[in-house]
Amino acid sequence: MTKRRLPEWFILVLPAIIVIALVVLIPLIFSLYSSFTSYKLTKPASLWNWIGTYNYEKILSDSKFWWAFLRTVIFLTIVLNVEMLLGLAIALMMNKVTWGQRTLRTIIMFPMMFSPILVGFQFKFIFNDNIGLVNNILQSTGISNTAFPWLVDANLAMFSIMFAEVWMSTSVFTILILAGLFAMPRDPLEAAKVDGCTPYQSFKHITLPFLMPFIYIAMTIRSLDVARAFDIVQIMTGGGPARRTELLWTLMGRTGYVDARMGLANAMGYVAIILSIIFTVYFFKKLSAARAGLGMEA
Amino acid sequence: MRKYTKISALMASVAVVALTGAANAGQFDGVTIEAKLIGGQQYEALYARIADWETSTGAKVKIISKKSHFEIDKEIKSDMAAGTTKWCVGSNHSSFAAQYEGLYVDLNKLLDKKDIAGFVPANISASTIKGELLMLPRAQFDVSAMYYLKSNYTNAEKSAAFKAKHGYELAPPKTWTEVKDQAIFFSDPPNFYGTQFAGKDEAIVGRFYEMLVAEGGQYIDDKSMPVFNSEAGQRALQWFVDLYTAKAVPAGTTSYVWDDLGQGFASGTIALNLDWPGWAGFFNDPKQSKAAGNVGVIIQPMGSDSSTGWSGHHGFSITNDCANKDAALSLVKHLTSEESQLVESKGGSLPTRTAVWVANIEIAEKGDDAFRTEVLRTFAEAAKYAFAVPPIPEWTETTNLVFPELQAAILGDKTVKEALDDAQAAVDELMKENGYY
Structure with a gap:
């Protein structure tokens, strides 16, 4: 009698399956399980206290959570679009530079090299209403005699954290779009020039469609990043004041680590994942459409 | 000897x-x-x-x-x-x-x-x-004790104007009502503010808590039930609201914690500053503080019932x-x-x-x-x-529920009563979830 052997392909991928299971699957299952318990970090025994869907019911009926959800969607939408537009503009300008472009590319990546915590502290100081740089410039140059509450007013505070986020990460778009511009064939542009197209027409009908896959890849990567925006917001406003800048991750961070209510925080995390999935699916659909438009395999 | x-x-x-x-x-x-x-x-x-x-x-x-x-x-x-x-x-x-x-x-x-x-x-x-x-x-x-800029109390013209307005001598404050009067009197925003307070996280709840005690109130009762939405609690929170509304504190005070407050007083733009002992040397160091040589310190003022002293x-x-x-x-x-x-x-x-x-x-x-x-x-x-915070494991957790409501009242998003009602309801739910009653 011969023993049944596992197929070779399975044996070959087995180590990868085991590693993925250990580092991804088990924590995911564990956190999903704990979201149905009253798990508190300071009371390890509470991990076995099954409370069914109580955490989810609490979250879904909590207006504070839904406001944080809505704010995160708005934050994500505005930040991504502003970064994309600025990144596109900077990349197009850099593409025209003929001397010192490498140095410029390195300089443009500087903000990315800072730790988000450092960026948070930097902008917290810049936007401080009493001793901050912005108000001092405004007052000393006579432009305004008002101490603008940059980190307090509902609109100004959202603007301030968006500004910091855009300052730090626009270069991600710039670099990816620049890579797209480098890879772009010159023939269609030259043909358009011969046919009498204006620079705007060439940009709209040739350059932009070619860049769209690069833009959507950047959008997908950044949407996951921004949806997890925590450090900058935590340092600059802590989600406040009066929850005016509360995003999903500041709420979850406080619930999980400061309040030690990990079960509840994990439940919030699973609801929040919906947001990331929606954005990712949307951008991947757009990416496929853009590639199909270029005659590439979708 | x-x-x-x-x-x-x-x-x-x-x-x-x-x-x-x-x-x-x-x-x-x-x-x-x-x-x-x-x-x-x-x-x-x-x-x-x-x-x-x-x-x-x-x-x-x-x-x-x-x-x-x-x-x-x-x-x-x-x-x-x-x-x-x-x-x-x-x-x-x-x-x-x-x-x-x-x-x-x-x-x-x-x-x-x-x-x-x-x-x-x-x-x-x-x-x-x-x-x-x-x-x-x-x-x-x-x-905390009260640090103050001494120069505000040596100007005869200022003292006379204050007495004419409030009917008592201008001197470093002994009560929180006097702090409010003087802070509003000294303020000249955006260049100079009467006082400031920690405005977020546990810090503002601590400040509210001590003011609550000074007004004769309690944060939780003997059964660990939250009871801070009392008349004393409303008086305590109203003090913060009044100062913010009168622009006697920096507009960003609700985003300040200890470092911001220390730097603020050291910048010489704050008249009265309730703060911790560790700042004393820094405030009076000419290399680091514009207030150096002009700093006085007195014990923390009284509320209507007792002293603060978190x-x-x-x-x-x-x-x-x-x-x-x-x-x-x-x-x-x-x-x-x-x-x-x-x-x-x-x-x-x-x-x-x-x-x-x-x-x-x-x-x-x-x-x-x-x-x-x-x-x-x-x-x-x-x-x-001095008195400590209530000795319950949930203290920090309650502060995370309470501080956004205190901020909402200070910024005018809610009335004092609405904010304290909401905060108390949230803490009540937390204590029930933890099986206190």
Whole structure:
């Protein structure tokens, strides 16, 4: 009698399956399980206290959570679009530079090299209403005699954290779009020039469609990043004041680590994942459409 | 003459302690004590004394973590979740201690009464949760007193204008009503503000809590039910709202915590600043502070019922899972001894031992730093009115529910009553979830 052997392909991928299971699957299952318990970090025994869907019911009926959800969607939408537009503009300008472009590319990546915590502290100081740089410039140059509450007013505070986020990460778009511009064939542009197209027409009908896959890849990567925006917001406003800048991750961070209510925080995390999935699916659909438009395999 | 006698007596007792230590040389040969300590320049003077303990006992101390208290807090919670609590000595804080249920040893069982007798009773009481002494206090005691710019009280024209408006003499304030009157009077936004307050996280709830107590209210009652939405609570919160509405505090005050407040007063643009003792030297240092030479300090003002006095202190605890509790206890006793407290409080922090309080004031009086003497005398008086936060594990969690509501009232998003109603309902739900009632 011969023993049944596992197929070779399975044996070959087995180590990868085991590693993925250990580092991804088990924590995911564990956190999903704990979201149905009253798990508190300071009371390890509470991990076995099954409370069914109580955490989810609490979250879904909590207006504070839904406001944080809505704010995160708005934050994500505005930040991504502003970064994309600025990144596109900077990349197009850099593409025209003929001397010192490498140095410029390195300089443009500087903000990315800072730790988000450092960026948070930097902008917290810049936007401080009493001793901050912005108000001092405004007052000393006579432009305004008002101490603008940059980190307090509902609109100004959202603007301030968006500004910091855009300052730090626009270069991600710039670099990816620049890579797209480098890879772009010159023939269609030259043909358009011969046919009498204006620079705007060439940009709209040739350059932009070619860049769209690069833009959507950047959008997908950044949407996951921004949806997890925590450090900058935590340092600059802590989600406040009066929850005016509360995003999903500041709420979850406080619930999980400061309040030690990990079960509840994990439940919030699973609801929040919906947001990331929606954005990712949307951008991947757009990416496929853009590639199909270029005659590439979708 | 009496001064010298007291200092000599203290030094003699320190020498006896040192001799006792020497007698125990080699007592813990080969033992290694793992410790998680609060980190920061101001704490290093004490940690330098760990080497002395190692020499005298033969043991070694392995510092496995050195972080801010908020970071240590998160790490300890993770340790509790993972069951990795075999390290022996941990930095603790009176506002955090109640959270770590079952983690630390009841030191009452390991110490004699005479070991505890030398500490300030209020500090020992604040270190005791449900009858268990969970930490021994080090010389890092915090209670706030009122710093002020002296120049505001030496201008005859200003004093006359104030008296004409309010009907009483302009002098450093003794009550919180006077603070409000003066803060509004001094303010000239955006160049100068009457006062400021911590505006977020536990910091604003602490400030609200002490004002609540000063107005005769309670945060939670005997059954741990939140009761801060009382008339006293509304009066307390109204004080913050009135100052913000009158623009007597910087517009960004709801985003300020301790560093922002310290820098603000040092910039010379704040008239009155309720703050911690650790800032005194910084405020009066001409290299770092524009207010230097112009700083006065008085004890914290009174509310309609009593003084404010929210306080806290740092200490050291021993884990239940520690394999060598005797050695750990010896280390903790060394770090909280009179000698250690004298060394640590030289840096400007406040001691938690009665004898060290007395000695520090006497040493300051002998020196030529009048400001240091004024600071020590004031904080010694301020400490008499000190009280800790409610000793419940959920204190920090309640503050996270309460502070956004306090901010909402201050910024005008809600009325004082609405904000306190919402905050109280949220804390009530939390306490029910935790099975209090």
